[in-house]
Amino acid sequence: MRYQLYYWPNIQGRGEYVRLALEDAGASYDDEARHGTGMSAMMRMMDEKRGTPPFAPPFLKAGKLVIGQTANILLYLGARHQLAPKTEAGRLWVHQLQLTVTDLVLEVHDSHHPLGPTLYYEDQRAPAKRRSEEFWKERVPKYLGYFERLVRANGGAYVTGRRISYVDLSLFQIVAGLRYAFPKRMQAFEPEIPRLVELHDRVAVRPNIKAYLASDRRIPFNEEGIFRRYKALDL
Protein backbone atom coordinates (compact mmCIF):
# COMPACT_ATOMS: atom_id res chain seq x y z
CA MET A 1 0.00 0.00 0.00
CA ARG A 2 1.16 3.50 -0.81
CA TYR A 3 0.59 5.94 2.04
CA GLN A 4 -0.15 9.64 1.94
CA LEU A 5 1.39 11.64 4.78
CA TYR A 6 -0.12 15.03 5.56
CA TYR A 7 2.07 17.44 7.47
CA TRP A 8 3.28 21.04 7.33
CA PRO A 9 5.64 21.23 4.35
CA ASN A 10 8.44 23.39 5.77
CA ILE A 11 9.33 21.73 9.05
CA GLN A 12 10.34 18.39 10.49
CA GLY A 13 8.05 18.90 13.46
CA ARG A 14 5.94 16.01 14.69
CA GLY A 15 5.69 14.66 11.15
CA GLU A 16 9.35 13.68 11.31
CA TYR A 17 8.69 10.76 13.67
CA VAL A 18 6.33 9.35 11.06
CA ARG A 19 8.72 10.07 8.18
CA LEU A 20 11.54 8.26 9.96
CA ALA A 21 9.35 5.17 10.42
CA LEU A 22 8.16 5.20 6.80
CA GLU A 23 11.71 5.68 5.55
CA ASP A 24 13.28 3.00 7.72
CA ALA A 25 10.56 0.56 6.68
CA GLY A 26 11.15 1.37 3.01
CA ALA A 27 7.43 2.08 2.73
CA SER A 28 6.22 4.01 -0.27
CA TYR A 29 4.54 7.27 0.60
CA ASP A 30 3.84 10.76 -0.64
CA ASP A 31 4.59 13.74 1.56
CA GLU A 32 1.41 15.32 0.27
CA ALA A 33 1.57 18.90 1.48
CA ARG A 34 5.01 19.38 -0.05
CA HIS A 35 3.76 19.48 -3.61
CA GLY A 36 0.88 20.56 -5.82
CA THR A 37 -2.41 21.17 -4.07
CA GLY A 38 -1.57 18.90 -1.15
CA MET A 39 -1.61 21.70 1.38
CA SER A 40 -5.17 22.73 0.61
CA ALA A 41 -6.24 19.08 0.57
CA MET A 42 -4.75 18.76 4.06
CA MET A 43 -6.68 21.75 5.34
CA ARG A 44 -9.87 20.42 3.75
CA MET A 45 -9.51 17.03 5.43
CA MET A 46 -9.39 18.67 8.86
CA ASP A 47 -12.60 20.54 8.07
CA GLU A 48 -14.58 17.50 6.97
CA LYS A 49 -17.98 17.18 8.55
CA ARG A 50 -18.25 13.41 8.21
CA GLY A 51 -15.88 10.61 8.92
CA THR A 52 -12.82 11.01 11.10
CA PRO A 53 -11.41 14.53 10.61
CA PRO A 54 -8.07 14.88 12.45
CA PHE A 55 -7.58 17.70 14.93
CA ALA A 56 -4.14 18.58 13.58
CA PRO A 57 -1.33 17.31 11.34
CA PRO A 58 0.39 14.92 11.05
CA PHE A 59 -2.08 12.41 9.74
CA LEU A 60 -1.66 9.43 7.46
CA LYS A 61 -3.97 8.15 4.79
CA ALA A 62 -3.72 4.38 4.52
CA GLY A 63 -6.29 3.21 2.00
CA LYS A 64 -9.60 4.33 3.43
CA LEU A 65 -8.20 4.98 6.90
CA VAL A 66 -7.21 8.46 8.00
CA ILE A 67 -5.07 8.19 11.13
CA GLY A 68 -4.09 11.19 13.24
CA GLN A 69 -1.83 11.78 16.24
CA THR A 70 1.84 10.89 15.78
CA ALA A 71 1.99 8.07 18.32
CA ASN A 72 -1.23 6.57 16.94
CA ILE A 73 0.20 6.59 13.41
CA LEU A 74 3.30 4.83 14.69
CA LEU A 75 1.16 2.29 16.54
CA TYR A 76 -0.46 1.50 13.19
CA LEU A 77 2.76 1.47 11.14
CA GLY A 78 4.76 -0.43 13.76
CA ALA A 79 2.48 -3.43 13.53
CA ARG A 80 2.69 -3.50 9.73
CA HIS A 81 6.37 -2.85 9.14
CA GLN A 82 8.18 -4.86 11.82
CA LEU A 83 8.86 -1.72 13.82
CA ALA A 84 7.16 -3.02 16.96
CA PRO A 85 7.02 -6.32 18.85
CA LYS A 86 4.36 -8.83 17.81
CA THR A 87 2.93 -9.56 21.27
CA GLU A 88 0.30 -7.32 22.82
CA ALA A 89 2.52 -6.72 25.85
CA GLY A 90 5.39 -5.67 23.60
CA ARG A 91 3.21 -3.39 21.51
CA LEU A 92 1.77 -1.66 24.58
CA TRP A 93 5.27 -1.18 26.00
CA VAL A 94 6.67 0.42 22.85
CA HIS A 95 3.58 2.60 22.53
CA GLN A 96 3.93 3.66 26.16
CA LEU A 97 7.53 4.70 25.48
CA GLN A 98 6.45 6.61 22.38
CA LEU A 99 3.87 8.50 24.43
CA THR A 100 6.65 9.45 26.82
CA VAL A 101 8.65 10.72 23.84
CA THR A 102 5.52 12.67 22.85
CA ASP A 103 5.48 14.33 26.27
CA LEU A 104 9.14 15.22 25.92
CA VAL A 105 8.59 16.67 22.44
CA LEU A 106 5.91 18.96 23.82
CA GLU A 107 8.26 20.11 26.57
CA VAL A 108 10.89 20.87 23.93
CA HIS A 109 8.32 22.98 22.13
CA ASP A 110 7.31 24.73 25.34
CA SER A 111 10.95 25.63 26.05
CA HIS A 112 10.55 28.36 23.42
CA HIS A 113 6.77 28.74 23.70
CA PRO A 114 5.89 28.66 27.41
CA LEU A 115 2.98 31.07 27.00
CA GLY A 116 1.34 28.87 24.41
CA PRO A 117 1.58 27.93 20.76
CA THR A 118 -0.36 30.91 19.40
CA LEU A 119 2.04 33.69 20.44
CA TYR A 120 5.38 34.37 18.76
CA TYR A 121 8.64 33.46 20.44
CA GLU A 122 9.57 37.13 20.23
CA ASP A 123 6.66 37.88 22.57
CA GLN A 124 7.80 35.42 25.23
CA ARG A 125 11.59 35.63 25.35
CA ALA A 126 11.91 36.10 29.11
CA PRO A 127 9.58 33.25 30.14
CA ALA A 128 11.22 31.07 27.45
CA LYS A 129 14.59 31.65 29.05
CA ARG A 130 13.28 30.60 32.46
CA ARG A 131 11.49 27.59 31.06
CA SER A 132 14.59 26.50 29.12
CA GLU A 133 16.67 26.68 32.30
CA GLU A 134 14.16 24.49 34.09
CA PHE A 135 13.91 22.17 31.12
CA TRP A 136 17.64 21.46 31.16
CA LYS A 137 17.97 21.39 34.92
CA GLU A 138 15.06 19.05 35.65
CA ARG A 139 13.33 17.63 32.65
CA VAL A 140 16.05 16.60 30.19
CA PRO A 141 17.93 14.64 32.89
CA LYS A 142 14.67 12.96 33.93
CA TYR A 143 13.51 11.99 30.44
CA LEU A 144 16.84 11.10 28.86
CA GLY A 145 18.05 9.46 32.06
CA TYR A 146 14.99 7.20 31.88
CA PHE A 147 15.68 6.10 28.32
CA GLU A 148 19.41 5.72 29.04
CA ARG A 149 18.57 3.35 31.92
CA LEU A 150 16.30 1.29 29.69
CA VAL A 151 18.97 0.82 27.03
CA ARG A 152 21.53 -0.07 29.68
CA ALA A 153 19.22 -2.52 31.44
CA ASN A 154 18.46 -4.28 28.18
CA GLY A 155 22.13 -4.44 27.35
CA GLY A 156 20.99 -4.10 23.81
CA ALA A 157 21.50 -2.01 20.77
CA TYR A 158 18.02 -0.51 21.01
CA VAL A 159 15.68 0.58 23.73
CA THR A 160 13.80 -2.70 23.91
CA GLY A 161 16.83 -4.89 23.19
CA ARG A 162 18.31 -6.24 19.98
CA ARG A 163 15.47 -5.36 17.65
CA ILE A 164 14.70 -1.86 16.50
CA SER A 165 11.29 -0.31 17.03
CA TYR A 166 9.77 3.01 16.03
CA VAL A 167 10.63 4.49 19.41
CA ASP A 168 14.36 4.11 18.61
CA LEU A 169 13.88 6.15 15.46
CA SER A 170 12.16 8.80 17.58
CA LEU A 171 15.00 8.80 20.12
CA PHE A 172 17.44 9.34 17.26
CA GLN A 173 15.43 12.44 16.37
CA ILE A 174 15.43 13.65 19.99
CA VAL A 175 19.22 13.47 20.20
CA ALA A 176 19.66 15.10 16.79
CA GLY A 177 17.13 17.79 17.62
CA LEU A 178 18.59 18.68 21.01
CA ARG A 179 22.03 18.90 19.38
CA TYR A 180 20.63 21.34 16.86
CA ALA A 181 18.60 23.48 19.23
CA PHE A 182 20.90 23.60 22.25
CA PRO A 183 24.40 22.77 20.94
CA LYS A 184 26.30 23.86 24.05
CA ARG A 185 23.91 22.48 26.62
CA MET A 186 23.67 19.18 24.77
CA GLN A 187 27.41 18.84 24.37
CA ALA A 188 27.80 19.30 28.12
CA PHE A 189 25.04 16.80 28.83
CA GLU A 190 25.98 13.99 26.44
CA PRO A 191 28.48 12.29 28.78
CA GLU A 192 25.44 11.43 30.95
CA ILE A 193 23.78 9.45 28.16
CA PRO A 194 26.48 7.43 26.34
CA ARG A 195 24.08 4.67 25.31
CA LEU A 196 21.53 7.03 23.82
CA VAL A 197 24.29 8.68 21.82
CA GLU A 198 25.36 5.24 20.55
CA LEU A 199 21.74 4.47 19.73
CA HIS A 200 21.55 7.72 17.77
CA ASP A 201 24.67 6.78 15.81
CA ARG A 202 23.38 3.26 15.19
CA VAL A 203 20.13 4.57 13.75
CA ALA A 204 21.92 7.19 11.63
CA VAL A 205 23.82 4.53 9.67
CA ARG A 206 20.91 2.23 8.96
CA PRO A 207 20.91 2.16 5.15
CA ASN A 208 17.41 3.55 4.62
CA ILE A 209 17.84 6.24 7.26
CA LYS A 210 21.28 7.19 5.95
CA ALA A 211 19.87 7.59 2.45
CA TYR A 212 16.93 9.58 3.78
CA LEU A 213 19.08 11.97 5.80
CA ALA A 214 21.21 12.66 2.71
CA SER A 215 18.16 13.29 0.53
CA ASP A 216 16.09 16.42 0.10
CA ARG A 217 13.16 14.55 1.62
CA ARG A 218 14.78 15.40 4.98
CA ILE A 219 13.84 19.01 5.67
CA PRO A 220 16.66 20.82 7.50
CA PHE A 221 16.10 21.86 11.11
CA ASN A 222 14.89 25.46 11.27
CA GLU A 223 13.31 28.00 13.60
CA GLU A 224 9.72 27.19 12.66
CA GLY A 225 9.88 23.63 13.96
CA ILE A 226 9.94 22.00 17.37
CA PHE A 227 13.70 22.15 17.82
CA ARG A 228 14.76 25.79 17.41
CA ARG A 229 18.20 27.24 17.81
CA TYR A 230 17.85 30.44 19.79
CA LYS A 231 21.18 31.55 21.22
CA ALA A 232 19.51 33.13 24.23
CA LEU A 233 18.12 29.76 25.31
CA ASP A 234 21.40 27.85 25.01
CA LEU A 235 24.23 28.25 27.51
Add this chain to the structure above:
Amino acid sequence: MRYQLYYWPNIQGRGEYVRLALEDAGASYDDEARHGTGMSAMMRMMDEKRGTPPFAPPFLKAGKLVIGQTANILLYLGARHQLAPKTEAGRLWVHQLQLTVTDLVLEVHDSHHPLGPTLYYEDQRAPAKRRSEEFWKERVPKYLGYFERLVRANGGAYVTGRRISYVDLSLFQIVAGLRYAFPKRMQAFEPEIPRLVELHDRVAVRPNIKAYLASDRRIPFNEEGIFRRYKALDL
Protein backbone atom coordinates in the same frame (compact mmCIF):
# COMPACT_ATOMS: atom_id res chain seq x y z
CA MET B 1 -9.25 -9.94 36.61
CA ARG B 2 -8.72 -7.50 39.45
CA TYR B 3 -6.59 -4.51 38.46
CA GLN B 4 -4.22 -2.44 40.52
CA LEU B 5 -4.14 1.25 39.64
CA TYR B 6 -1.11 3.26 40.71
CA TYR B 7 -1.55 7.00 40.90
CA TRP B 8 -0.92 9.90 43.29
CA PRO B 9 -3.36 9.43 46.16
CA ASN B 10 -4.53 13.02 46.71
CA ILE B 11 -5.54 14.22 43.27
CA GLN B 12 -7.78 13.28 40.37
CA GLY B 13 -5.07 14.25 37.89
CA ARG B 14 -4.40 12.00 34.93
CA GLY B 15 -5.41 8.96 36.94
CA GLU B 16 -9.02 10.13 36.85
CA TYR B 17 -9.44 9.21 33.18
CA VAL B 18 -8.49 5.65 34.10
CA ARG B 19 -10.67 5.61 37.21
CA LEU B 20 -13.70 6.75 35.19
CA ALA B 21 -13.19 3.91 32.70
CA LEU B 22 -12.73 1.30 35.43
CA GLU B 23 -15.78 2.57 37.29
CA ASP B 24 -18.06 2.77 34.26
CA ALA B 25 -17.02 -0.74 33.27
CA GLY B 26 -17.75 -2.02 36.76
CA ALA B 27 -14.24 -3.46 36.80
CA SER B 28 -12.77 -4.46 40.13
CA TYR B 29 -9.62 -2.57 41.02
CA ASP B 30 -7.57 -1.27 43.89
CA ASP B 31 -6.44 2.34 43.95
CA GLU B 32 -3.15 1.15 45.38
CA ALA B 33 -1.40 4.33 46.47
CA ARG B 34 -4.40 5.39 48.54
CA HIS B 35 -3.85 2.82 51.25
CA GLY B 36 -1.20 0.94 53.19
CA THR B 37 2.22 0.77 51.59
CA GLY B 38 0.88 1.33 48.08
CA MET B 39 2.65 4.62 47.64
CA SER B 40 6.10 3.21 48.27
CA ALA B 41 5.29 0.23 46.04
CA MET B 42 4.42 2.71 43.30
CA MET B 43 7.72 4.53 43.66
CA ARG B 44 9.59 1.23 43.68
CA MET B 45 7.96 0.09 40.43
CA MET B 46 9.18 3.21 38.64
CA ASP B 47 12.72 2.50 39.83
CA GLU B 48 12.81 -1.11 38.67
CA LYS B 49 15.86 -2.03 36.65
CA ARG B 50 14.27 -4.89 34.73
CA GLY B 51 10.98 -5.23 32.94
CA THR B 52 8.90 -2.26 31.90
CA PRO B 53 9.25 0.47 34.53
CA PRO B 54 6.83 3.34 33.80
CA PHE B 55 8.13 6.88 33.50
CA ALA B 56 5.35 8.33 35.65
CA PRO B 57 1.95 7.52 37.17
CA PRO B 58 -0.71 6.56 36.32
CA PHE B 59 0.03 2.97 35.52
CA LEU B 60 -2.10 -0.13 35.73
CA LYS B 61 -1.14 -3.60 36.76
CA ALA B 62 -3.19 -6.16 34.87
CA GLY B 63 -1.94 -9.60 35.81
CA LYS B 64 1.70 -9.61 34.75
CA LEU B 65 1.36 -6.53 32.57
CA VAL B 66 2.33 -3.10 33.84
CA ILE B 67 0.85 -0.48 31.51
CA GLY B 68 1.76 3.20 31.70
CA GLN B 69 0.56 6.39 30.00
CA THR B 70 -3.10 7.26 30.45
CA ALA B 71 -4.15 6.89 26.81
CA ASN B 72 -2.30 3.59 26.54
CA ILE B 73 -4.09 2.24 29.61
CA LEU B 74 -7.41 3.28 28.08
CA LEU B 75 -6.45 1.60 24.79
CA TYR B 76 -5.97 -1.60 26.76
CA LEU B 77 -9.11 -1.26 28.91
CA GLY B 78 -11.32 -0.11 26.05
CA ALA B 79 -10.80 -3.31 24.15
CA ARG B 80 -11.63 -5.46 27.20
CA HIS B 81 -14.61 -3.60 28.64
CA GLN B 82 -16.69 -2.56 25.65
CA LEU B 83 -15.46 1.00 25.93
CA ALA B 84 -14.11 1.13 22.39
CA PRO B 85 -15.23 -0.06 18.96
CA LYS B 86 -14.27 -3.59 17.94
CA THR B 87 -12.83 -2.76 14.51
CA GLU B 88 -9.24 -1.64 14.10
CA ALA B 89 -10.39 1.56 12.37
CA GLY B 90 -12.73 2.33 15.25
CA ARG B 91 -10.11 1.63 17.88
CA LEU B 92 -7.55 3.86 16.17
CA TRP B 93 -10.12 6.65 15.88
CA VAL B 94 -11.09 6.58 19.55
CA HIS B 95 -7.43 6.40 20.55
CA GLN B 96 -6.65 9.36 18.31
CA LEU B 97 -9.38 11.36 20.03
CA GLN B 98 -8.05 10.36 23.43
CA LEU B 99 -4.58 11.57 22.45
CA THR B 100 -6.16 14.89 21.52
CA VAL B 101 -7.77 14.99 24.97
CA THR B 102 -4.30 14.25 26.37
CA ASP B 103 -2.92 17.29 24.57
CA LEU B 104 -5.73 19.42 25.96
CA VAL B 105 -5.13 18.14 29.50
CA LEU B 106 -1.50 19.20 29.26
CA GLU B 107 -2.56 22.66 28.09
CA VAL B 108 -4.90 22.89 31.08
CA HIS B 109 -1.96 22.07 33.32
CA ASP B 110 0.26 24.59 31.58
CA SER B 111 -2.34 27.32 32.11
CA HIS B 112 -1.15 27.45 35.73
CA HIS B 113 2.37 26.07 35.11
CA PRO B 114 3.68 27.74 31.94
CA LEU B 115 7.28 27.74 33.19
CA GLY B 116 7.23 24.02 33.73
CA PRO B 117 5.99 21.39 36.16
CA THR B 118 8.86 21.70 38.64
CA LEU B 119 8.26 25.29 39.79
CA TYR B 120 5.41 26.35 42.07
CA TYR B 121 2.44 28.26 40.72
CA GLU B 122 3.32 31.04 43.13
CA ASP B 123 6.58 31.50 41.22
CA GLN B 124 4.88 31.92 37.86
CA ARG B 125 1.72 33.92 38.50
CA ALA B 126 2.26 36.53 35.82
CA PRO B 127 3.10 34.12 32.97
CA ALA B 128 0.22 31.90 34.16
CA LYS B 129 -2.16 34.80 33.74
CA ARG B 130 -0.97 35.42 30.20
CA ARG B 131 -1.09 31.77 29.31
CA SER B 132 -4.60 31.38 30.74
CA GLU B 133 -5.79 34.32 28.62
CA GLU B 134 -4.37 32.69 25.52
CA PHE B 135 -5.73 29.31 26.53
CA TRP B 136 -9.28 30.63 26.71
CA LYS B 137 -8.99 32.88 23.71
CA GLU B 138 -7.48 30.37 21.30
CA ARG B 139 -7.12 26.88 22.62
CA VAL B 140 -10.37 26.06 24.45
CA PRO B 141 -12.49 27.17 21.45
CA LYS B 142 -10.30 25.11 19.12
CA TYR B 143 -10.32 21.91 21.18
CA LEU B 144 -13.88 21.97 22.49
CA GLY B 145 -15.17 23.29 19.17
CA TYR B 146 -13.63 20.24 17.52
CA PHE B 147 -15.33 17.77 19.87
CA GLU B 148 -18.62 19.68 19.68
CA ARG B 149 -18.54 19.38 15.88
CA LEU B 150 -17.92 15.64 16.11
CA VAL B 151 -20.88 15.05 18.42
CA ARG B 152 -23.08 17.20 16.19
CA ALA B 153 -21.97 15.47 12.99
CA ASN B 154 -22.68 12.06 14.49
CA GLY B 155 -26.07 13.21 15.66
CA GLY B 156 -25.46 10.87 18.51
CA ALA B 157 -25.41 10.80 22.23
CA TYR B 158 -21.66 10.27 22.33
CA VAL B 159 -18.67 11.46 20.39
CA THR B 160 -18.57 8.48 18.05
CA GLY B 161 -22.35 8.03 17.87
CA ARG B 162 -24.78 5.99 19.92
CA ARG B 163 -22.27 3.89 21.85
CA ILE B 164 -20.15 5.22 24.65
CA SER B 165 -16.38 4.94 24.57
CA TYR B 166 -13.66 5.88 27.02
CA VAL B 167 -13.16 9.22 25.29
CA ASP B 168 -16.69 10.26 26.32
CA LEU B 169 -15.82 9.61 29.94
CA SER B 170 -12.74 11.78 29.48
CA LEU B 171 -14.79 14.57 27.89
CA PHE B 172 -17.11 14.45 30.90
CA GLN B 173 -14.05 15.07 33.07
CA ILE B 174 -12.88 17.94 30.85
CA VAL B 175 -16.23 19.75 31.20
CA ALA B 176 -16.39 19.08 34.94
CA GLY B 177 -12.79 20.18 35.40
CA LEU B 178 -13.08 23.40 33.42
CA ARG B 179 -16.21 24.25 35.41
CA TYR B 180 -14.27 23.77 38.61
CA ALA B 181 -11.10 25.61 37.61
CA PHE B 182 -12.55 28.49 35.63
CA PRO B 183 -16.20 28.85 36.78
CA LYS B 184 -16.81 32.26 35.20
CA ARG B 185 -14.99 31.68 31.96
CA MET B 186 -16.63 28.30 31.51
CA GLN B 187 -20.10 29.60 32.24
CA ALA B 188 -19.61 32.25 29.56
CA PHE B 189 -18.29 29.66 27.11
CA GLU B 190 -20.81 26.85 27.58
CA PRO B 191 -23.42 28.24 25.12
CA GLU B 192 -20.83 27.46 22.40
CA ILE B 193 -20.79 23.77 23.23
CA PRO B 194 -24.35 22.64 23.98
CA ARG B 195 -23.77 19.07 22.84
CA LEU B 196 -20.69 18.60 24.98
CA VAL B 197 -22.62 19.86 27.97
CA GLU B 198 -25.37 17.33 27.19
CA LEU B 199 -22.75 14.64 26.83
CA HIS B 200 -21.36 15.58 30.24
CA ASP B 201 -24.82 15.32 31.78
CA ARG B 202 -25.47 12.01 30.05
CA VAL B 203 -22.25 10.52 31.43
CA ALA B 204 -22.93 11.91 34.92
CA VAL B 205 -26.15 9.90 35.28
CA ARG B 206 -24.82 6.58 34.06
CA PRO B 207 -25.47 4.35 37.07
CA ASN B 208 -21.87 3.32 37.74
CA ILE B 209 -20.55 6.84 37.22
CA LYS B 210 -23.27 8.35 39.38
CA ALA B 211 -22.44 5.94 42.19
CA TYR B 212 -18.75 6.64 41.79
CA LEU B 213 -19.16 10.43 41.88
CA ALA B 214 -21.16 10.13 45.10
CA SER B 215 -18.58 7.85 46.72
CA ASP B 216 -15.37 8.72 48.52
CA ARG B 217 -13.47 6.95 45.76
CA ARG B 218 -13.93 10.20 43.81
CA ILE B 219 -11.30 12.58 45.15
CA PRO B 220 -12.57 16.17 45.18
CA PHE B 221 -11.01 18.67 42.79
CA ASN B 222 -8.24 20.59 44.52
CA GLU B 223 -5.30 22.89 43.86
CA GLU B 224 -2.73 20.11 43.57
CA GLY B 225 -4.32 18.55 40.51
CA ILE B 226 -4.60 19.44 36.84
CA PHE B 227 -7.72 21.59 37.19
CA ARG B 228 -6.98 24.28 39.77
CA ARG B 229 -9.22 27.11 40.84
CA TYR B 230 -7.08 30.22 41.04
CA LYS B 231 -9.20 33.36 41.04
CA ALA B 232 -6.51 35.35 39.28
CA LEU B 233 -6.74 33.07 36.24
CA ASP B 234 -10.52 33.16 35.92
CA LEU B 235 -12.37 36.18 34.59
